[in-house]
Amino acid sequence: MYDQGPKRIRIDDALLEAKCPASRLPGRTRAPRSSLDRWKAVLDCITQWHVDGTPEDVSRIERDLLGAFDPVQRELCARAFRAWREHIGNEGVATFEPPWPSVTSEDGAHYLSAPIQVELTHDDGSVEHIKVKASSPTTEEERAIITLAAEDGVDYLEILLEPGQVDALPIDPARATAVVGALFTLARAERDREAEYRPGFHCWRCRRVSVCSRYPSLVGEPPPSGTPSVTLSKSTLAHLDQCPRRVAWKSLIHVPVPGDEEFGGPALAMGIGFHAAIATALVDDDPTGVMDAHAHGLPASERADFLGLWDAHLTLQQAEPAPVDITTTELSIGCTAPAPTPSGPTAVTFLGIADAAGREADGTPAVIEHRTTAARDLPHLEQELYAVAGSRAVGAERIAVHHHWLRAPLEEACTRRVFEPDDLTEAARALFDAATQIASWSREDATSAPHRVGAWCDWCPYRALCERHRN
Numbered sequence: 001m002y003d004q005g006p007k008r009i010r011i012d013d014a015l016l017e018a019k020c021p022a023s024r025l026p027g028r029t030r031a032p033r034s035s036l037d038r039w040k041a042v043l044d045c046i047t048q049w050h051v052d053g054t055p056e057d058v059s060r061i062e063r064d065l066l067g068a069f070d071p072v073q074r075e076l077c078a079r080a081f082r083a084w085r086e087h088i089g090n091e092g093v094a095t096f097e098p099p100w101p102s103v104t105s106e107d108g109a110h111y112l113s114a115p116i117q118v119e120l121t122h123d124d125g126s127v128e129h130i131k132v133k134a135s136s137p138t139t140e141e142e143r144a145i146i147t148l149a150a151e152d153g154v155d156y157l158e159i160l161l162e163p164g165q166v167d168a169l170p171i172d173p174a175r176a177t178a179v180v181g182a183l184f185t186l187a188r189a190e191r192d193r194e195a196e197y198r199p200g201f202h203c204w205r206c207r208r209v210s211v212c213s214r215y216p217s218l219v220g221e222p223p224p225s226g227t228p229s230v231t232l233s234k235s236t237l238a239h240l241d242q243c244p245r246r247v248a249w250k251s252l253i254h255v256p257v258p259g260d261e262e263f264g265g266p267a268l269a270m271g272i273g274f275h276a277a278i279a280t281a282l283v284d285d286d287p288t289g290v291m292d293a294h295a296h297g298l299p300a301s302e303r304a305d306f307l308g309l310w311d312a313h314l315t316l317q318q319a320e321p322a323p324v325d326i327t328t329t330e331l332s333i334g335c336t337a338p339a340p341t342p343s344g345p346t347a348v349t350f351l352g353i354a355d356a357a358g359r360e361a362d363g364t365p366a367v368i369e370h371r372t373t374a375a376r377d378l379p380h381l382e383q384e385l386y387a388v389a390g391s392r393a394v395g396a397e398r399i400a401v402h403h404h405w406l407r408a409p410l411e412e413a414c415t416r417r418v419f420e421p422d423d424l425t426e427a428a429r430a431l432f433d434a435a436t437q438i439a440s441w442s443r444e445d446a447t448s449a450p451h452r453v454g455a456w457c458d459w460c461p462y463r464a465l466c467e468r469h470r471n
Helices: 011-019 034-051 059-066 071-087 140-149 173-188 201-205 244-251 265-281 287-296 300-319 382-394 421-439 455-459 463-467
Strands: 093-096 102-104 110-113 118-121 127-133 154-160 165-168 229-233 324-339 346-360 365-371 399-405 414-419
Touching: 011 140, 011 173, 011 201, 034 059, 034 071, 034 093, 034 127, 059 071, 071 154, 102 140, 110 140, 110 173, 140 173, 201 346, 229 244, 229 421, 244 421, 265 287, 265 300, 265 324, 265 346, 265 365, 287 300, 324 365, 324 382, 324 421, 346 382, 346 421, 365 382, 382 399, 382 414, 382 421, 414 421, 455 463
Parallel strands: 127 154, 229 346, 365 399
Antiparallel strands: 093 118, 102 110, 118 127, 154 165, 324 346, 346 365, 399 414
16 A cells, blocks of 8 residues: 555644544534635735735725625725735745645654745845734744744744734744644544543634534534534623624624733733632632632732632622532533524524532532622623523523622622523523524624624724724
8 A cells, every 4th residue: 555644733623632532523513714714815915915016006906805895804904914014015025835844753654734824035035934824823833843844044933914013933942842742642642532522611612512512402403514603602692782793793703802901901810810719729628728829929919809809709608598519610511502594594602611510408500600890790691591501511400590799798799590490491592592693693794783882882892993884
């Protein structure tokens, strides 16, 4: 038999399979691809610009190659195209799709490669290989491959078109060797196709999340392979009753938001740190020791606040009428609604990471959400999502959903709602209605979802872009 040569490792698939072997099982749905379509269109603009001799007037290029997009996405593409012209410029001769850097395993069975889109050769003979990225930096895995496979005398760079910055790609060679070695080890590992499902944060990267048994269909059977799909977090779903456009731009159109962290600030950082710490503490034999260890590494100005939240939790744990015996933390739960559209069903999957779960004294399963903000507004459909997904996960007809407000007075610190069978039916109907609304929006047209103006606009990361396209 002829030698087939080394097999290429798909990095994302290998990393995902290591976390959840079931991710390799059959069944795939079609997620929105607006961001990919925009990236390809921008790369086409860049290519044509160089072919045309890098003209100052790019109106014809944008008209020809971006004209099919709606006004919002056309602006995003034009902005990304402008970033290339401003940060890379017109110096040098551009060659597109140069050979990709690659590394082969010692046994010759597998190889890894990292895509490079542009080679620039300057008048002085220097050469740059440039990776064109939309808004997410190149992964450490691809940087490691480029580091080990780099050609002498070639500079390897990435350009982030949004917000527009150029960085070097290579990393420390010792780290690169370790990262590449770990990937080859994963490729050699034997994984059982029937292995257990291991849900977690990595579910967001899985192409079969809408058919996964851990996120069951509200109508019984999972959607068929190839069904159009969209995945929403509980935090995105919470905006549905405020502004549909914000939900659509986040989940369907994938409008980039550079510097997303600025919409949270220190309070968000504290909340994230506290949630990570308490998730470990609640299933540890020495929970207070765990929290003290986390607090020790904080600045003095934050330590008291951190420990104050923990004290509030302990007090509430002793005082609430229906305390929960916690058995797990950071529990991934969700459900899928195959919503009807004129062209067929769209699978809308709602995902949530419950802070904790367990059972009340009478055996009622319970889901707990810890809240570290001063506001005590229940997010839209969050209780319904936790109730429906949680009840189906454990096969229960009754479930309690707790929200613990750790900055509230003790008498107001727990919002507990028990869902009986009729409540669960109504909650599932509310989620299905939300899915139907979401499925009615175009996956290609950013203007199809209506906008609503309100106080929430002040904190919306899309505000400036939205205001330019409200007519």
